[in-house]
Amino acid sequence: MSTITKTAPSRTDGALTTTKRARTRVVGGRKEAAVGWAMLLPAAVLILTFLLVPIGLTFGLAFTNARLISPEPARFVGMDNFAALFTDDTFWASLRNTIVFTVVIVPFQSALALVLALLVNTRTRGTTFFRTVFFLPVVTSIVVVSMLWLFMYQKDGLINVLLSKVGIQGPDWLGDPHWALLAIILMSAWQAMGFHMIIWLAGLQTVPAELYEAASLDGATRWQQFAHVTWPSLRATRTFILITITIAAFGLFTQVQIMTQGGPLNSTTTLVFQAVRSGFQQQQTGYASAISLVFFVLVLVVTLIQRFLTRDKEARR
Template sequence: MTTIERPAPSADTSAVEPRPSSSRRIALTRHGKKEERRAIVMIAPAVILLALFIFIPAILAFGLAFTNARLISPYPATFVGLDNFIRLASDPTFFRALINVAYFAVVVVPLQAGVALVMALLINKQVRGTTFFRTVYFLPVVTSMVVVSLLWLFMYRQDGLINIIIDRVTFGLIQGPDWLNDTATSMPAIILMSVWQGVGFHMIVWLSGLQTIPADLYEAADLDGASGWQRFRYITWPGLSATRSLILVTITIQALSLFTQISVMTQGGPLDSTTTVVYEAVRAGFAQQETGYASAISLVFFVIVLLISVVQRFLTRDKD
C-alpha cells in the first residue's frame, strides 16, 4: 500500500508580527514619558510669560472694571457694580474715540492691504534688484514706532520737510497746513504715517502667499492667451485666500489698537480728533489714576474687537 505524503502547510511568517516583549514595552513607555516631560519643559517659559503678561492681567482687568479702584489711593477698592459702564455710556470722549478708531480702521485696512499687494506683485518678478527693493520696503517695519513717530512729527511741523516740498513744488503758490494741529488733517496725517510704516510687513506676507501658487497654473494661462488681469483674477486672487484672511485680521487688530502714534505725536488732539480707545484707557488708568474706569474701557473694547474678529472670520471662511 502506497502512502501519499502531504506537504506541510507553509506558515506565512510575514503576516505574524512579533509582539514586543514586556521590557521593550516598558522602555517605549519610559521614552514617551521622557519626551513628554521635555515638551513640557520647552513650552513652560512661554506659558509662564503668557500667564504673567496676558491671562492674569486680563482677569484682573475684568475684576477691576466693577470696582472704584484707583492707581494710588489710601482707600481699598470697593465693588460698585455697573457704575463704570454707566459712566462710559454717557462719556462723549469715549464715543469720539470709537468713531476715530473706526475711521482709522476703515481707511487703513484696505489701503495698507492694497498697497502691500501691489508692492508684492512688483517684487515677485525674477528680475535684478528685487532683493534690494524688498529690503528698502521692509526697513520701516524693523524701525521702532516711537522713532518713526518722532521722525514724522518733525516732518509734519509747519516748517517741516513736507511743507517745504509742497512750497517748492508749487513755487510758493500753496502753503502746507499745520498737519497735526488741524482737526481736518491730523487723522489723515496719522493714517499716512501708519501705512508707510506697516506696509512692508504685509508686503512680505503677500509675497509668501504668491510664492505658494503653482507656476504651472500661470504657464497654462499663458498657453490659453489669458491677459494679465485674467491671470490675477482667476489664479492669483483665489490662490491668496488664506493669506488674504490673515492680512485682513492682522491689519484690523493693529488698526483698532492704535496708540503709540497718538501718544507721541498728538496726545489725542486737537479737540480729541485723534484720540483712540486704547489711548483713553491708558490716560484714564495712569494720568487720571482711575484704574477701575480704565478697566471698564478695556473690557468694552475687548468685546468690540472680539465681535469684529468673529464677523471677519465668518465673512472670510472657506465656503467650500
C-alpha cells in the same frame, strides 16, 4: 561523539522580557512627558503672568472704583463705570476715531502692500535691494518713526516744503482736527506696509506658474490673469492679512502718544490711548478696565465677523 542539546526558552522568560519592555516604554514615555512639560513651562509662565492674569484683573477691576494709588481699598460699584463710560463724549470720540482709522487703514495699507509685492515679485536685478528698502520701516522702532514723521508734519516741515515746490500750501497736519487723523493714517500705512508686502510676496510665489502659462495661451491680459488667477489663489493670504491689519489698527497707541496726545480736540484719541491715559495719568484703574473690557468685546466681535465672512467655501456648505 557528543551531542549538544538546546533548551527552548520557557514561557516564563518570554513573559519577563515582555514586562521589561513594557516598563522601559513606560519610563521612556514619562521622561519624554517630563521634558515636554519642562519646555512648556517658560511659555506657560509668561502667558499666565502677562496675559491670563491681566485679563482676569481687567474683568474684576472693571466693576470696582479702584485707583492706581489710593489709601482706600477698591470696592464693588457694579455697572457705574460703564454708565459713566457710555455718557462720556471722549469715549465716543475715541470709538469713532478707532473705527475710522480701522476702516481706512485696512484696505489702504493692504492695497499698497499688494502693489509693492507685485512690483518686487520678479527676478530682475535690483529686486532684492527694493525689497529691503520697502521692509526697512518695519524693523525700525515705531517710536523713532513717529518722531521722524512728527518733524516732517510741522508747518515748515519737509512735507509742506515739498508741497510748496509745486504750488500747494500744506495744512497744519497735526494741529488741524480735520487733518490730524489722516496724517497718522498715512504714517502708519507707510510704516507697516513692508511687513504685509512680504506676506503678499510669499503668497504670490505659491501660485503655480502653469496657471499663468495656460492663461497666456488663452489670450488673457495681465489684468485678467490677476483677476482670475492671482487673486483667487491668494484667498488664505488675504484672510490672514485682513485679520492682522484689523487687530493692529484697533490697537493704535504709540503714534498717538508721541505725535498728538489725542488732540487736537480729541480728533486722534483712540480706545487704547484713552484706557492708558485714564489708568496711568488720571489713575482711574477701574474706569480704564471698563474701557479695556469694551475694547476686548469690540475686537472679538469684529474678528468673529471677519472669520465668518472669509471662511472657506467648504465650511459654508
